[in-house]
Amino acid sequence: MLTQLKENIVYPEPKKQNIIIEVNELNVYYKNNHAVKNVSLPIRERSITALIGPSGCGKSTFLRTINRMNDLIPGAKCQGEIMYDGINLLDKKIDVVALRKEIGMVFQKPNPFPKSIYENIAMPLKFAGIRGKKRLNDIVEESLYQAALLDEVKDRLSQSALSLSGGQQQRLCIARALALKPKVLLLDEPTSALDPVSSAKIEDLLLSLKKQVSLAVVTHNMQQAARIADQTAFFYEGEVVEYNDTSIMFTKPVYKKTEDYINGRFG
Amino acid sequence: MIVKNGESSLDHKTVNRRLIKENVSYRTFLSRNSENRGKILIFICASLIMAATMSITLFLTLQGIRSFTVDGLNPIKFLTGIHWNPESHQHASYGALPFIFGSFTVTILAALIAAPIGIGSALFMTEIAKTWGQKMLQPVIEILVGIPSVVYGLIGLSVIVPFIRSQFGGLGFGMLAAAIVVGIMILPTVASLAADAIKSVPDEWRQASYALGATKWQTIYKVVIPAALPSLLTAVVLGMARAFGEALAVQMVIGNAKVLPHSLIEPAATLTTMITLSMGHTTDGSVLNDALWSLGLILLIMTYIFIILIRFLSKRGRLS
Ligand SMILES: Nc1ncnc2c1ncn2[C@@H]1O[C@H](COP(=O)(O)OP(=O)(O)OP(=O)(O)O)[C@@H](O)[C@H]1O
Numbered sequence: 001m002l003t004q005l006k007e008n009i010v011y012p013e014p015k016k017q018n019i020i021i022e023v024n025e026l027n028v029y030y031k032n033n034h035a036v037k038n039v040s041l042p043i044r045e046r047s048i049t050a051l052i053g054p055s056g057c058g059k060s061t062f063l064r065t066i067n068r069m070n071d072l073i074p075g076a077k078c079q080g081e082i083m084y085d086g087i088n089l090l091d092k093k094i095d096v097v098a099l100r101k102e103i104g105m106v107f108q109k110p111n112p113f114p115k116s117i118y119e120n121i122a123m124p125l126k127f128a129g130i131r132g133k134k135r136l137n138d139i140v141e142e143s144l145y146q147a148a149l150l151d152e153v154k155d156r157l158s159q160s161a162l163s164l165s166g167g168q169q170q171r172l173c174i175a176r177a178l179a180l181k182p183k184v185l186l187l188d189e190p191t192s193a194l195d196p197v198s199s200a201k202i203e204d205l206l207l208s209l210k211k212q213v214s215l216a217v218v219t220h221n222m223q224q225a226a227r228i229a230d231q232t233a234f235f236y237e238g239e240v241v242e243y244n245d246t247s248i249m250f251t252k253p254v255y256k257k258t259e260d261y262i263n264g265r266f267g
Numbered sequence: 268m269i270v271k272n273g274e275s276s277l278d279h280k281t282v283n284r285r286l287i288k289e290n291v292s293y294r295t296f297l298s299r300n301s302e303n304r305g306k307i308l309i310f311i312c313a314s315l316i317m318a319a320t321m322s323i324t325l326f327l328t329l330q331g332i333r334s335f336t337v338d339g340l341n342p343i344k345f346l347t348g349i350h351w352n353p354e355s356h357q358h359a360s361y362g363a364l365p366f367i368f369g370s371f372t373v374t375i376l377a378a379l380i381a382a383p384i385g386i387g388s389a390l391f392m393t394e395i396a397k398t399w400g401q402k403m404l405q406p407v408i409e410i411l412v413g414i415p416s417v418v419y420g421l422i423g424l425s426v427i428v429p430f431i432r433s434q435f436g437g438l439g440f441g442m443l444a445a446a447i448v449v450g451i452m453i454l455p456t457v458a459s460l461a462a463d464a465i466k467s468v469p470d471e472w473r474q475a476s477y478a479l480g481a482t483k484w485q486t487i488y489k490v491v492i493p494a495a496l497p498s499l500l501t502a503v504v505l506g507m508a509r510a511f512g513e514a515l516a517v518q519m520v521i522g523n524a525k526v527l528p529h530s531l532i533e534p535a536a537t538l539t540t541m542i543t544l545s546m547g548h549t550t551d552g553s554v555l556n557d558a559l560w561s562l563g564l565i566l567l568i569m570t571y572i573f574i575i576l577i578r579f580l581s582k583r584g585r586l587s
């Protein structure tokens with residue numbers, strides 16, 4: 001699926017049943033800026049992994065590397081291993097277009113296309129060459145339902161997506177990302193531009209999505225991480241200081257740095 | 268104290284004048300740090316432009332309708348007649364349709380040439396080869412914009428006309444040659460405006476598109492072009508307005524025959540070429556002179572229509 005399979009890619013044994021993405025010794029550079037340093041981290045299947053850490057510590061960079069959105073940034077360079085389905089996603093032979101259909105991404109600022117609500121969700125389907133009115137309708141409806149947006153917009157599917165509120169727009173973006181049924185969804189501060197009520201809706205949504213997709217969420221909101229994440233990774237200056245089950249991390253962090261950050265002593 | 272909207276309870280005897288707006292007077296105009304001085308200067312400049320536009324419009328309208336009001340030409344016949352024969356003493360006829368037709372045909376053909384190439388090169392330098400495309404094409408476009416139209420005309424005369432002659436026969440002069448010359452002439456305008464339009468499409472939409480598994484080409488034609496479409500159309504219409512008004516380069520290659528041409532490669536004429544060619548040989552107040560003013564009026568009306576079109580397009584482009 002993902003690659004034009006070639007013999008020189010190594011297929012290691014799956015290490016643990018429930019790990020969907022395993023990052024090993026990942027290094028990312030922007031020109032001379034070493035943004036991600038030797039990061040090793042698993043992302044578990046059907047769970048939410050929260051990435052926390054102070055601004056500029058490389059969370060977004062890490063996330064973008066997973067579905068190769070970093071390829072679009074001139075001067076960005078990656079080394080290491082991101083194992084997914086037995087292959088290294090950083091390999092030159094990866095078809096990034098196919099990869100991004102399996103590993104979707106949602107951005108900090110809601111970014112619906114300046115088109116109708118329906119068109120927004122139909123867009124990735126068209127990219128994937130999925131045709132047929134009936135089929136498109138079904139998937140659009142299903143995606144909106146999964147994103148808990150269907151009831152609010154079912155009578156106005158042909159209206160501009162930009163007429164929705166910020167929170168609705170973000171759920172539309174999630175619905176859009178779900179349309180191709182990705183296995184993994186990467187979310188970069190999906191609620192930081194939203195009000196508390198809209199954020200709560202998105203949190204509920206992410207919890208419900210856990211049944212179908214594996215999620216990695218960057219957040220600056222400690223309570224949010226504590227509420228929704230199964231595992232949490234603490235990034236600091238490009239490195240992962242600590243990774244653990246959220247319940248352990250937030251009650252008995254191993255490192256002083258983690259504790260300080262979680263308790264808001266710096267950031 | 269209750270102060271109603273638009274009224275002031277502060278009379279002029281108030282002691283503390285620090286927070287009170289100054290009155291407009293010659294003194295405020297002369298004072299160095301007066302806010303009003305700048306405002307007045309800007310207002311004068313703006314009024315000058317408005318006055319110029321209005322007087323041109325008024326003058327051209329008054330002159331342009333003389334042929335109908337004073338000389339008694341029939342406006343319908345003027346617009347639809349196909350014979351332009353002012354020299355004949357008994358049967359002088361003033362049918363402007365060949366020139367109106369010539370202007371529109373040349374303009375539309377020029378747009379058909381310039382739009383795809385212009386938008387294509389704009390896409391190339393903004394989306395495909397961002398760094399070196401920009402570096403190479405930007406100066407080329409700037410140079411092309413700066414070349415005077417007579418040079419385009421000369422190139423048309425020495426390259427395009429002979430080429431058409433050898434390919435299609437005939438003289439080579441005609442609307443096709445004019446459209447090619449004008450198309451190349453407006454190409455840089457269209458390209459640079461289109462590039463601005465494409466650059467102003469927010470990057471978020473490109474990101475969204477790539478993140479949804481779009482290829483570069485899909486991103487360009489399903490996301491970038493639709494988002495930029497109103498501004499792209501504006502770029503083309505602006506180019507068309509230039510093409511419509513171009514006289515010199517067209518005059519050099521169109522052949523200047525005052526007849527309705529049967530094909531694109533027969534000599535023809537446009538509104539502008541007729542005016543530039545004939546105006547010098549007429550006397551003020553003669554029927555022919557008035558008729559040429561009427562052609563000018565048609566040009567002005569078309570300019571207004573182009574402007575309204577651009578306004579409409581750019582308003583539609585603003586997203587709700
Ligand atoms: N597009 C880019 N080009 C060059 N350097 C970048 C780019 N994006 C990020 N960086 C650099 O990489 C480092 C990590 O940035 P990143 O955006 O990943 O941090 P972050 O943890 O997501 O921060 P925040 O919480 O503020 O979003 C920073 O030093 C930043 O300056």
Ligand SMILES: [Mg+2]
Binds near residue numbers: 059
């Ligand atoms: Mg970030």
